[in-house]
Amino acid sequence: MSDTGMKPIWYFVGLMLFTMGTLIFIAGIYGLVNPTEGTTVLAETHPRVWWGAIMAAFGGLLYWKTRKQRV
Numbered sequence: 001m002s003d004t005g006m007k008p009i010w011y012f013v014g015l016m017l018f019t020m021g022t023l024i025f026i027a028g029i030y031g032l033v034n035p036t037e038g039t040t041v042l043a044e045t046h047p048r049v050w051w052g053a054i055m056a057a058f059g060g061l062l063y064w065k066t067r068k069q070r071v
Contacts, residue, residue, distance in 0.1 A: 005070030014062025021055025028052050 028048030 008066050008069050008071050010062050011066040011069070014059045014064075014066060017055050017059025018063055019059070021052050021057070021059055023052070024048055025052025025056055 025048070028046060028050075031048060032046065
């Protein structure tokens, strides 16, 4: 009977951030292609694209660093 251990919490946080960041990034790209009539104050800076990319990159980094770790 082998004990394989559990994944650290940062593994799952990384997966969640990567998934949510990717979805936000895709929504931001879709918003660039199909703009809506109502805009916010800083809509020209495209925050969904930037924050989606930042979240996906940070989540991917967390996932990559903890993918082989066991607790």
